[in-house]
Amino acid sequence: MANKTLIVIGNGMVGHHFLEQFAETPAAADYDIHVFGEEPLIAYDRVHLSEYFGGSTHADLALGTAEDYAAKGLTLHLDEPVTELDRDNRKVLTPKGEYTYDAVVLATGSYPFVPPIDGHDRDHCLVYRTLADLDAIRASAEGRKTGVVVGGGLLGLEAANALKSLGLEAHVVEFAPRLMPVQLDADGGALLKRKIEELGVQVHTEKATTAIVPGEEARLRMNFSDDTHLETDLIVFSAGIRPQDTLARSSGLEIGERGGIVIDDQCTTSDPQVFAIGECALWDNRIFGLVAPGYTMARTLAARLNQDAEAGFRGADMSTKLKLLGVDVGSIGDAHGATPGARNIRFNDEQAGTYGRLVISEDGKKLLGAILVGDNGPYDTLLQYALNGIDLPKNPESLILPVSEGGAPALGPDALPETASICSCHNVSKGDICGAIDAGCTDLGAVKGETKASTGCGGCAALLKSVVDNELEKRGVEVSKDICEHFPYSRQELFHLVKVNGIRTFHSLIKQYGKGHGCDICKPAVASILATCWNEHIMATDHVPLQDTNDTFMANMQKNGTYSIVPRIPGGEITPDKLIVLGEVAKEYNLYTKITGGQRVDLFGATLSELPEIWEKLIAAGFETGHAYGKSVRTVKSCVGSTWCRYGVQDSVGMAIRLEERYKGLRSPHKLKFAVSGCTRECAEAQSKDIGVIATENGWNLYVCGNGGMRPRHADLFATDLSDDELIRTIDRVLMFYVRTADRLQRTSVWLENLEGGLDYLKEVVLDDSLGLGEELEAHMQAIIGTYQCEWKTTVEDPEKRKRFREFVNAPEKKDPVQHWTTERDQRRPLANADIA
Amino acid sequence: MTAHNNWEAVCTVDDLVPESGIAVWTEAGPVAVFYLPHHLPALFAISHTDPFSGANVLARGITGDLKGEPVVASPLYKQHFSLRTGICMEDESVRVKVYPALLDGDRVRLKVPASQRRTTAA
Numbered sequence A: 001m002a003n004k005t006l007i008v009i010g011n012g013m014v015g016h017h018f019l020e021q022f023a024e025t026p027a028a029a030d031y032d033i034h035v036f037g038e039e040p041l042i043a044y045d046r047v048h049l050s051e052y053f054g055g056s057t058h059a060d061l062a063l064g065t066a067e068d069y070a071a072k073g074l075t076l077h078l079d080e081p082v083t084e085l086d087r088d089n090r091k092v093l094t095p096k097g098e099y100t101y102d103a104v105v106l107a108t109g110s111y112p113f114v115p116p117i118d119g120h121d122r123d124h125c126l127v128y129r130t131l132a133d134l135d136a137i138r139a140s141a142e143g144r145k146t147g148v149v150v151g152g153g154l155l156g157l158e159a160a161n162a163l164k165s166l167g168l169e170a171h172v173v174e175f176a177p178r179l180m181p182v183q184l185d186a187d188g189g190a191l192l193k194r195k196i197e198e199l200g201v202q203v204h205t206e207k208a209t210t211a212i213v214p215g216e217e218a219r220l221r222m223n224f225s226d227d228t229h230l231e232t233d234l235i236v237f238s239a240g241i242r243p244q245d246t247l248a249r250s251s252g253l254e255i256g257e258r259g260g261i262v263i264d265d266q267c268t269t270s271d272p273q274v275f276a277i278g279e280c281a282l283w284d285n286r287i288f289g290l291v292a293p294g295y296t297m298a299r300t301l302a303a304r305l306n307q308d309a310e311a312g313f314r315g316a317d318m319s320t321k322l323k324l325l326g327v328d329v330g331s332i333g334d335a336h337g338a339t340p341g342a343r344n345i346r347f348n349d350e351q352a353g354t355y356g357r358l359v360i361s362e363d364g365k366k367l368l369g370a371i372l373v374g375d376n377g378p379y380d381t382l383l384q385y386a387l388n389g390i391d392l393p394k395n396p397e398s399l400i401l402p403v404s405e406g407g408a409p410a411l412g413p414d415a416l417p418e419t420a421s422i423c424s425c426h427n428v429s430k431g432d433i434c435g436a437i438d439a440g441c442t443d444l445g446a447v448k449g450e451t452k453a454s455t456g457c458g459g460c461a462a463l464l465k466s467v468v469d470n471e472l473e474k475r476g477v478e479v480s481k482d483i484c485e486h487f488p489y490s491r492q493e494l495f496h497l498v499k500v501n502g503i504r505t506f507h508s509l510i511k512q513y514g515k516g517h518g519c520d521i522c523k524p525a526v527a528s529i530l531a532t533c534w535n536e537h538i539m540a541t542d543h544v545p546l547q548d549t550n551d552t553f554m555a556n557m558q559k560n561g562t563y564s565i566v567p568r569i570p571g572g573e574i575t576p577d578k579l580i581v582l583g584e585v586a587k588e589y590n591l592y593t594k595i596t597g598g599q600r601v602d603l604f605g606a607t608l609s610e611l612p613e614i615w616e617k618l619i620a621a622g623f624e625t626g627h628a629y630g631k632s633v634r635t636v637k638s639c640v641g642s643t644w645c646r647y648g649v650q651d652s653v654g655m656a657i658r659l660e661e662r663y664k665g666l667r668s669p670h671k672l673k674f675a676v677s678g679c680t681r682e683c684a685e686a687q688s689k690d691i692g693v694i695a696t697e698n699g700w701n702l703y704v705c706g707n708g709g710m711r712p713r714h715a716d717l718f719a720t721d722l723s724d725d726e727l728i729r730t731i732d733r734v735l736m737f738y739v740r741t742a743d744r745l746q747r748t749s750v751w752l753e754n755l756e757g758g759l760d761y762l763k764e765v766v767l768d769d770s771l772g773l774g775e776e777l778e779a780h781m782q783a784i785i786g787t788y789q790c791e792w793k794t795t796v797e798d799p800e801k802r803k804r805f806r807e808f809v810n811a812p813e814k815k816d817p818v819q820h821w822t823t824e825r826d827q828r829r830p831l832a833n834a835d836i837a
Numbered sequence B: 001m002t003a004h005n006n007w008e009a010v011c012t013v014d015d016l017v018p019e020s021g022i023a024v025w026t027e028a029g030p031v032a033v034f035y036l037p038h039h040l041p042a043l044f045a046i047s048h049t050d051p052f053s054g055a056n057v058l059a060r061g062i063t064g065d066l067k068g069e070p071v072v073a074s075p076l077y078k079q080h081f082s083l084r085t086g087i088c089m090e091d092e093s094v095r096v097k098v099y100p101a102l103l104d105g106d107r108v109r110l111k112v113p114a115s116q117r118r119t120t121a122a
Helices: A013-022 A026-030 A049-054 A066-071 A131-141 A154-165 A186-198 A246-250 A291-305 A379-388 A430-438 A444-451 A461-474 A491-501 A506-513 A522-534 A549-553 A576-588 A610-620 A652-663 A724-741 A748-754 A758-767 A774-786 A791-796 A799-805
Strands: A004-009 A031-036 A074-077 A084-086 A091-094 A097-100 A103-106 A110-112 A125-127 A146-150 A169-173 A202-204 A209-214 A220-224 A229-232 A234-237 A241-243 A261-263 A274-276 A281-283 A320-324 A327-333 A343-349 A354-360 A367-373 A421-423 A563-565 A592-595 A601-606 A633-638 A672-677 A691-696 A699-704 A716-722 A821-824 A827-830 B007-012 B020-026 B029-035 B043-047 B062-066 B069-073 B080-082 B101-104 B107-111
Touching: A004 A013, A004 A097, A013 A031, A013 A291, A026 A031, A049 A131, A049 A154, A066 A074, A084 A246, A125 A131, A131 A154, A131 A234, A146 A154, A146 A229, A154 A169, A154 A320, A169 A229, A186 A202, A186 A327, A186 A343, A186 A354, A186 A367, A220 A234, A261 A274, A327 A379, A367 A379, A421 A430, A421 A461, A430 A444, A430 A461, A444 A461, A491 A506, A491 A522, A491 A724, A506 A522, A522 B062, A549 A799, A563 A610, A576 A592, A576 A601, A576 A610, A592 A827, A601 A610, A601 A827, A610 A791, A610 A799, A633 A652, A652 A672, A652 A691, A652 A724, A691 A724, A699 A724, A716 A724, A716 A758, A724 A748, A724 A758, A724 A774, A748 A758, A791 A799, B007 B020, B007 B029, B007 B101, B020 B107, B029 B107, B043 B101
Parallel strands: A004 A031, A004 A103, A031 A074, A103 A274, A125 A234, A146 A169, A146 A234, A169 A202, A261 A281, A633 A672, A672 A691
Antiparallel strands: A084 A091, A091 A097, A110 A241, A209 A220, A220 A229, A320 A327, A327 A367, A343 A354, A354 A367, A563 A601, A592 A601, A691 A699, A699 A716, A821 A827, B007 B107, B020 B029, B029 B043, B062 B069, B069 B080, B101 B107
16 A cells, blocks of 8 residues: 655656656555656657657657556656755645655756857757757758757767758767767767768867857858858757756755766665656766666666665666767777777778777777777677677677678677676666576567567667577577578588488479579589589589589689689699690780799680680690689698708608699588698698698698688697598598588688587597597598599590580680780780770 | 571570570670570570670579579679569669570571671671
8 A cells, every 4th residue: 555655756768767667566556656747748769859850759759658657556747847856844846736755766867068159049049859849940940951060979960860851951060079079089980970971961070169140141150269150040059968957956965066966876865765867867976878877777776666685776888889860880888998908909991981999908808898980780799798798709800890701700699698788778688588588489579578678779689689599599499591592401401411312413402302493502502512422523414504604614714704724733843844834825825824822823814715725735734623713622732841941850742742632623612722831830831721731750730720811710730740641531531521511601710610519529520530420431532532533634525515615606716805905014914894995 | 487587596406505504696796595494485695794894704604593583693793684684683773685585496596686786796
């Protein structure tokens, strides 16, 4: 039975949230609850205020209805400002009457700061906080041309967006040298300025307004301290907020030096019967101008009134993720790197218009803060690293580099601890989400309804989805990993179907297990699987249409439609006679010639019809295809080793040639690169290869799953001091296990990182034969080696296959007409399209 | 059977590669002819020139279907072109020329509009 009265002053977002949290708790039954709002409208979403000009109404933005309040037993007094808080007599006064209380919650929020510029109170000088303010802005803008926002912070840019959506030519005037000085650094601010100006909003930084006077061409003129001026029809001040503490101040409550009602960890003011939450409250000498910390205070107070001794407000994360005028902006934690010893990684892509900065702890392990402009893609992942103190990956820069093949994967939902905060608006942790799923929620909508996650600012929507998908999947609910629209299977599943059912053509696979006719994703993937399983010639009629042009014509297509040719030069060892043949052929066909990084020679500029002629000559001289076009073994690079080098301890060239001869022609999910170094000086750079071998006094050390290229990865030491035969057997198993279990286009480095159990598991499978697969893997490799054929040899010997290389089937003599060449450094190269026109 | 005189005979059935394309030289320049035996019709002809690179390569792309539409993927930058309309699926403002194609006995004929015919071969 209610015998006490609780009065809540203020019906904004935080006051409303408090009522939502408190109304249904046991302690609420002790109170008659009265809510006073100064505005005539029930609490609404101020975060999305600018949508009001996009067609949203108060009803759309409202957080609740009068009926909701009544149903919860709350008495709502709208349009009734509290004029006095009489603490001695425990009552509040309004123009309509007086009400006694046992406890008071001040949720009075803030008001916009208007700098005391001469003329700031003229007509058409406005602010941006309430729906009434927006009505005033709309009225003032009617039929007018120009609008200025004073203040280039978060709210100011929101206001500029509002002016723009009213059809005004919008300007932003900022005193600081950059936009959003609190959240961004100089580079981030500069990029944001550029992007916003591209959207048609004029930005004026480092401008101090000295006076607002009547204008000549527009209503008003702003004079600046640098003797320039700007004419405008209206001005919106958005230069920050100040805590609305007038009532508290006049009642004698303790107020901070620069304003704000002083509260402790329990949200209690200097009067134990009076509490304050939200933007009006000053905690640890700080005002929190975001909604999430206000909500946290509201929850703290609701718990405190329920005698929860644990409850306490302990500060809040001020990270923000926004779309300002359509431009992504994110700022996390210590964005300015103020922590002693903090290190920075910056990536500024002026071309793409994105900027990313990571602030990393002195030991390089933790993310302290971050700034993003132009692309908030990495925000959720970065926020989780920062909030949960998760150890950063070895190459943290990959977190802000553009996403591309082999780029850093987003932090998987499995890596998050149960306590990880997913939705900071409603304080929903990963554990809460798992709980909701365990309690019967089976889709995203149900989880949102149950936990309220992602119903505040919505910034966590993508993260929430990945957590929910992951948890559902763990509980056996299907989530799609299909290779493309034609097959409801992953590459690995297709591999098993082909192998187990003895399927030998794409057509029979799609007929039995897929739908439609295939595409450029599934066809090459299946071709690679078929080649691995059955190792038939890739130019067999059934396989030809499945391959990328490089595989079909066994050469690498270049930008103008011609091809390059790379004959195999095992271990990079070549006789002078063979080298002369390469030179002669290149000269005859006018091929641009370049040494590759894999110790081979690349010949560029052959037309389709020239390919078989050229290969006829190369094969006659003893060359074989180098598979530079295929997802297969490329080269085994080597240093010269013990045969010549003073330091070499093993014959690295001999081993490189043995490996290259053994594995040439092996088809795999992606290309494979090897290297063999003859001593620990590592001149062959074996640790950057998929398979790296380094000689020791006693044999060979094997390194696996390294990578150069876009996302370098050092190979892991896999086994030490192997004999020649042990080395071969181990590589057989590693490669075959990779070929069988990796995804389409997955390099060994990414494969290992995604392999459950990682390096240790791979060692168990390969070295300890934990799956009993060892012999099978070796036998499979042996079968592939036994059926090796040089694809180019079979092709040039077969007139039917050579037909495929006619440029125009009806005009054998005709050459491709769109080939424009120029000469550079004594060799020819294609002209760029732009140069041709 | 006598074909209409702007139906140009470009090659024979033996020249076609099932599920793939070949290039022919016509009075309108290079044209890619695709033969998809599981489609009806099975014969398609579009310009051989990839509009994104200017290279004559479309016949060397991988064929297939996307949401039921027969397509070829450019071997250079992988955009998909509808074999029926020539429209690029990734950027509908780009399209390549499409030519009516038919089988006349074992001859493949293309209808090349007079306006596109070149008077001299390049």
